[in-house]
Amino acid sequence: MKRSLYLLLLLLIAQAGNLFAQSTDRTAAAENVLRQLKNGCGDSLYAASTPQVQGQLKAESYNAIWQQLEMQAGALQGSAAWQQKDQPPYAICQKRLEFERAALIMTVTFDAEGRIAGLFFAPAPPAAAPPAGSETSDNINNSKNASPAREHASFPAGDAREATVKNGKVQLPGTLVLPHGATAKRPVPAVVFVHGSGPNDRDETIGPNRLFRDLADSLAAAGIASLRYDKRTYVYRAETASISGGKLDYDVETVDDAVCAIDLLRHTAGIDPQRIYVVGHSQGAMLAPRIAARSGKAAGCVMLAAPARTLDVLLREQLRHLASQGGMTAAQADSTAESMWHKLPADYRAMASAYNPAAPMLFLQGGNDYQVTAADFSLYQEALRGNPRAHFVFLPEADHLMRPLEKQAVPADYQRFVPISGKAVVAIRDFIHQ
Secondary structure, X not given: OOOOHHXXXXXXXXXXXXXXXXXXXXXXXXXXXXHHHHHOOHHHHHHOEOHHHHOOOOHHHHHHHHHHHHHHHOOEEEEOOOEEEXXXXXXXXXXXXXXXXXXXXXXXXXXXXOOEEEEEEEEOOOOOOOOOOOOEOOEOOOOOOOOOOOOOOOOXXXXXXXXXXXXXXXXXXEEEEEEOOOOOOOOEEEEEEEOXXXXXXXXXXXXXXXXXXXXXXXXXXXXXXXXXXXXXXXXXXXXXXXXXXXXXXXXXXXXXXXXXXXXXXXXXOOEEEEXXXXXXXXXXXXXXXXXXXHHOOOOEEEEEXXXXXXXXXXXXXXXXXXXXXXXXXXXXXXXXXXXXXXXOOHHHHHHHHHOOOOOOOEEEXXXXXXXXXXXXXXXXXXXXXXXXXXXXXXXXXXXXXXXXOXXXXXXXXXXXXXXXOHHHHHHHHHHHHX
């Protein structure tokens, strides 16, 4: 829910076939897929897909993809060269696409026979070159598990250091920020940041905005430590399901790793193990009470723009809002939302439909948020009416990233920098220090 829906466009990646006898260059075929998407050649793309993909995607579904991308990201402005990585039996081709309002990485997966086995669009890392030796946008295949290096801000009230959240063979690089003066004899409270939907980095980067990094800075100044880390789907990308035992649901994608992050903080010098809070954003906010319950060690939760309704309902509502901006009818929006919903893994859809988040904590909601709205906020207020442990802060001017805007947000607003609301920071600080 955090990102615009073009960042949620996740299509099926088929399962194993026969091994490649030798490496085959599929970049020309990938370019042809892109060309056919742009030209609305859904019939050709359908015919070139594996039976598994054909069972999920029809020709009309292919035809809707590019229209949806342009409606929300703007016209295509340029692109980089294709890069190929072989993971037998698959060849994975990736290309950076520069749209008017966003940059995306397009991934096309081919099976051993050259059929389309998967299609994936994800947020591209910043175009600026990172430090030497790190993964870059033009060399995205040089390390299958590496995340792009980030230049961390200098925190005047704290020190940033590298940390790794480990969950079995899963290793997620992150950043620990300790306020100055935090020691074993003078421990401080801490927060674990939990991402929204999609393959987010540790900062929750979208355009020039970095919600988690900005919050870490502000909370350090208030004497609160923080841990943020690259999400499992960001680090492992198309390999997420395989490294996760073939399963992908809320627990695998988010909850299990967040529980390990809490445990890491509990064993970090300078952190008070009795005052560790979960700060979740969007989908991460919805899952915060589940994380706290599974851990049994969290002192409380902060829910930023928390959905109270299930993902299928939110997809339909978001697309209807965006349809009014891009010329689609409500019926077309509903059809697209239904198609997107059924392309999510079955385990993911099952948990998304069954999970009903409702736990006492601090709720923050923006009035200019189009992705999670006041309707969700009101549902939590009604469910927890009279509960002394439930605190609610409504910020009429804030959007989904807790930034003050002059009107209700649209996807283009995410591509301009706006500082986080000071009122939101104060509310979180006061809740943790109460």
